Amino acid sequence: MNGAESLVATLVNAGVEVCFANPGTSELHLVAALDRVPGMRCVLCLFEGGVTGAADGYARMAGKPAATLLHLGPGLGNGFANLHNARRAHTPVLNVVGEHATYHMAFDAPLTSDIQAVAGAVSAHVDTVREASALGAAGARALAAAQSGMGHVSTLIVHADAAWTEGGIVADPVAPTPPAAPEPERVRAAAEALRAGQAMILAGNLGARREALLLASAIAAKTGARLATIGRNPRLERGAGTAVAERLANPAGPQSKALADVRNLILVGEGEPITFFGHPNRPSRTTHPDCAMLHLADPHDDALAALRALADEVGARTADAVLEPYAPPELPTGPLNPDSVAAVVGALLPENAVVADESITVGRSLHKFTRSSAPHDWMHLPGGAIGIGIPLATGAAVAVPDRKVINLQADGSGMYTVQALWTQARENLDVLTVVWSNRSYKILRDELGNVGLPNPGPTALSMLDLSNPEIGWVGIARGFGVEAEQVDTLEGFIAAFRDGIAHRGPRLIEVVL
Amino acid sequence: MNGAESLVATLVNAGVEVCFANPGTSELHLVAALDRVPGMRCVLCLFEGGVTGAADGYARMAGKPAATLLHLGPGLGNGFANLHNARRAHTPVLNVVGEHATYHMAFDAPLTSDIQAVAGAVSAHVDTVREASALGAAGARALAAAQSGMGHVSTLIVHADAAWTEGGIVADPVAPTPPAAPEPERVRAAAEALRAGQAMILAGNLGARREALLLASAIAAKTGARLATIGRNPRLERGAGTAVAERLANPAGPQSKALADVRNLILVGEGEPITFFGHPNRPSRTTHPDCAMLHLADPHDDALAALRALADEVGARTADAVLEPYAPPELPTGPLNPDSVAAVVGALLPENAVVADESITVGRSLHKFTRSSAPHDWMHLPGGAIGIGIPLATGAAVAVPDRKVINLQADGSGMYTVQALWTQARENLDVLTVVWSNRSYKILRDELGNVGLPNPGPTALSMLDLSNPEIGWVGIARGFGVEAEQVDTLEGFIAAFRDGIAHRGPRLIEVVL
Structure with missing residues (x-):
């Protein structure tokens, strides 16, 4: 050997x-x-x-x-x-x-x-x-x-x-270090913070999985705290039957606004909330200066055990959790825009779907339109390095071949690793990719104002523009062996999305916005 | 500011x-x-x-x-x-x-x-x-x-x-460190090595530019030495009117064979020749064990000045250089294969063309079919990290907009950075890309034998196979805004290559081999 x-x-x-x-x-x-x-x-x-x-x-x-x-x-x-x-x-x-x-x-x-x-x-x-x-x-x-x-x-x-070289020796498995058990003093401090009022439980990573969120919801219900998840969870179990939770927006403005009244923040599975980027003359922290930070569980700690201990400490029971009803949005009519597209996704999302979300700016209304859809998993982009959506969906489909994987993909970021479509075709993976073509690095246009550049010149605008030439996603996808179509009406998108859900195997829909 | x-x-x-x-x-x-x-x-x-x-x-x-x-x-x-x-x-x-x-x-x-x-x-x-x-x-x-x-x-x-932040200060240019001047003792040692016989001048990098090669050719003619260039030069000035030089093959076998009789190797602008990879039970050096290595000029030295000094030392004059005639190959007929494709390139290569060569295995006969074509520049892949051809051609076309850039591109390596085609379309760059689709990582199939794996199993073979699904280069190129066509006959390739040469702007030809 x-x-x-x-x-x-x-x-x-x-x-x-x-x-x-x-x-x-x-x-x-x-x-x-x-x-x-x-x-x-x-x-x-x-x-x-x-x-x-x-x-x-x-x-x-x-x-x-x-x-x-x-x-x-x-x-x-x-x-x-x-x-x-x-x-x-x-x-x-x-x-x-x-x-x-x-x-x-x-x-x-x-x-x-x-x-x-x-x-x-x-x-x-x-x-x-x-x-x-x-x-x-x-x-x-x-x-x-x-x-x-x-x-x-x-x-x-x-x-x-x-x-x-010969002489290989098969080794026995080595036990990994398990997530750290909760520290009693952190649990007591968190309970005290909850009693102090104006509290929010902010859950991320292991703290944002289904069971953990049920416990967190029960604790919030018992203590009058708000419950939110971070905006960039690796895997969030959502939809009907999961705990009701706000989603903290990623952009600095809405994030600060959501946290403005919070004076006691209980962090479960995540560190303190900060902005993605430093902006001139704005703080990196999005919390109020008087907000106290209680670290109940760090990202690699056993967040579930910590929440169990905290529930015991405050006398909350899972039965107190507030659950999302099954109430998907109606299928919309009218123009094709980010809201109507999100409503279609929410209305038609199949049970047990896995969503790989690299929708960036286009997807900002997805949360509200899908929170009461059939139960599903949602994968965000915790690291912020664009070019993950198509590969992420590819890997997820290998892991759970019996579940529909839906990749909600912005066009600019999709271009970084577009070759991964070929692997979806080669392995016949059940991935429906929805590319939202706004033909720009839209998030950077939004950021120009944040960094103090409200009047960009022609070079700057040109660097954020993907319309010359327009990228032909349908031809590219087919070139990689993935069936594809382009839609530019809401009716067209509804029909294509239905088809994609019904059909097993890789498909791509380019939505021209 | x-x-x-x-x-x-x-x-x-x-x-x-x-x-x-x-x-x-x-x-x-x-x-x-x-x-x-x-x-x-x-x-x-x-x-x-x-x-x-x-x-x-x-x-x-x-x-x-x-x-x-x-x-x-x-x-x-x-x-x-x-x-x-x-x-x-x-x-x-x-x-x-x-x-x-x-x-x-x-x-x-x-x-x-x-x-x-x-x-x-x-x-x-x-x-x-x-x-x-x-x-x-x-x-x-x-x-x-x-x-x-x-x-x-x-x-x-x-x-x-x-x-x-305000307060920027424009700085004056800083003088770079120029290439190092030749060392007289190296020049004398090289002259002595040439006199000892069984000598080869091996030129790379700055040593492989037009003027340097003319001097090297004159020195070789005067002393009876062979002249070769390394197989992976960043920029080689070639074709009619340039010095006749062997090209050292990159694969270990042919490289060792070419060096077998050499006992005095004069290195100009490059270190000693070695294999790309270590192979089991084979040496990393491709020179004969008794071959002496004379480092006339290292890669960052002034190879031209070193060759001038050596020419003086041995009494060679540029007029003694042996030049390539203008004698492009005849346009071939018959089947489409790497040799006939190379002959078409050699026959039709326009004057002052710039070739970005990431043809890998398919391009091994290109050297002999293009050496007497119209004068041109040839860019190889010195670092061996595949995925350079399309970007390299893109950048070259920005640098020399009045010259035709031809990217000879293997399909597997082209896939790593295929998005660069879009920049060619956006900037309307004059690049003709010829993709040679053998639908495999052919070089790895060749390497299996070299590393002692003559009988690969189905998993290994599958990892080297790009035919499932076939990559549709034409659709992908058009998706990036580049006109494209596929050819599978020699006549079709000749027509498409002629068209591509005649037409200004980005184009792609997929040659199915």
Whole structure:
């Protein structure tokens, strides 16, 4: 057994089932090991941003990590932005990055680069393996690091000769560090803050999953507090039967407004609310200056246990939770605009759908139009690096093949990793992509005012404009093997969305706004 | 004048004319400064791999750097692979990477990451600017670093408040470190090695430019040495009237064979020849074990001056150089295959064409079919990170708008940065892209044997196969606004290539092999 085989066997034994891959010469023995050791499905992507974004989407829905297989430093670099997103989503991802044979390093070959530096910028755990006999154990440790707490990006750099040399040893699984148990003094402090009034429970990450939100809702009902979720949760369980919760808007203005009256903020699974960007002469914090911050559970803590303890402390019972009714919006009529599109999504969203939301500015009314739809999962963009939607949907569809995945996709961000559509076609994944073509980097036009540039010149405007030429999403999608159509009326969108829901397999609808 | 304006004015004064950009919120003041300070053309790309690859292609042809404008760590990450290529091509590139406002850093906002670490892995110079008053001077230093020697990747990280705060100071240009003058003892040693016989002059980088090769050819003629260029030159001036030179093949086998009889290797502008990858039980060096290595000029040295000195030392005159005749191949007939396609390119290549060659396996016979064509420039892939061809052609076309740019593009590698086609359409660049669709990662199939995997299993074969589904290049190109057609006969290719040469503006031909 060579090193590569011992690594694959170690990971398969520990429950890893999927590898998203874009391999090169230095990874060929790792690819070959997938044939010799059964149990790992290997999913090819045309570009590494697709690999890493898919690994993120997979883990968010599977609740366990996939492996990635990346080619040296440039392959890792191509995957960097979506690994950044996975890091901010606290998603478990195990990267396996090939490196030259140890004896080839001295020659500074063309593809040699500082893989450790790039890996270190995005990974909680980085290990470099030079010997076949060490590869299994290093893989088990790297996997445990990925699975610790809520989840981490973990990167294993494998010299090619460690992969191809005989003497591999399959390692037993290493136990990950579980999410930390609640601290009693934090629980008591949170209860006190709730009693002080003008309180909000702000839930994110593990704190925003179904059971946690039911407990949080019960606590809020019992104490008169407001309940909100952060605007960029990796996975939010929503819809009929889930707890009623506000969604904190991502833009600084609405976020500050929502928090203006809060003087006691109980943070569950997330740190204090801040703006995405610093703006001139505006604070980075969106809370009121007199607002006290109570950290009940940090992102990698056991938010569910913390909420249980807090419910006990304040005498709340899950039965007190306020639940969303099943009350999807009526199908709208009239013009095609962000609101009517959101209402169609809300009206027709199928039960158990998984939404990958990279709708950016176009999707700001989605929350209210879908909160009382059939129950579903919603995946946001916690890291803010655009170009995740198509890969995220791809990975989610691999994780939960019996559920409809709907990718609500802005056009500008969709262009970064559009190649991931090909993987949807290749694997016949059940993904309906809705591209909202406003043909601009609209969010940047909105930001011009925020950063003090209310009167942009022609160069600035031109940098935010995607209309020359217009991007032909239908032709591009079909080029990648995905059926597609363009709509520019509300009736057309309703018909296309119905079709897409009814039909299994990848499809794309371009909505011209 | 704010910091951003002082930076743009400093760069414009120092001769920077083009900025390839994919900006975000943190770069908006830098974009706005382009309106307020005239003299810099800003070219938008849909993805940062396009930005950095275009900057590489621009600088190779313009002989001076472009600026890039990249959004925080994820934007730099997306551009990493083609910056790696620029580093290996010794291309001058000046990256301007936005960073959060200084006071926003403490909050670890979603898009915060370790930009320095990623920049350091690919840049010869990294500087982070926190104050408006320091930005102009830092820009001048960063530009000088980019222009030193043959050229370097240089990265300036600009906190947003350094850009938007008043108090910017335009800085005078800083003189770059010129390529190092020849060392007399190296010249004497090279002359001695030439006299010892079984000698080859191997030229790369600055050593492979037109004048340098004329001198090298004269020296070779005078001393009986062979003359070759490396197989991965950033820019090779070739065709009728240039010096006759072998081209060292990139694959290990043919490279070793070409070097088997060489006992004295004179290296001009390049280090010793090695294989791209380490292979089991094969040496990384491709030279004979008894071959002596004479380093006449390192990549950043003044190779032209070194060759002049060597010519004087051995008594060679430029008039002794052996020149390629003008003798393009006849237009072929018969089946469509890599050889016949290469012969068409050689027969029809227009004078002063610029070729961006990412043809990988399909293009191995191009050298012999184009060496006696009309004079032209040829750009290879020195860094080996695939996904450069389309951006490289894009940047070259911006640099030399009066010359036809021809991108000979393999299909697998073309998929990494296909979005750069949109920039060709937006800027109406005169680029003819020829995609050679073999629908596989063919080079990896060739490498399986080299790494000791002669009998790959179904998973491995599947990872190298791009035929399911077939990629529809014509639809994708048209979706990006580029006229395209598919050909599957030699006659069809000849007609389409003629059309593409005759027609100004971006076009794409998919050749199904």
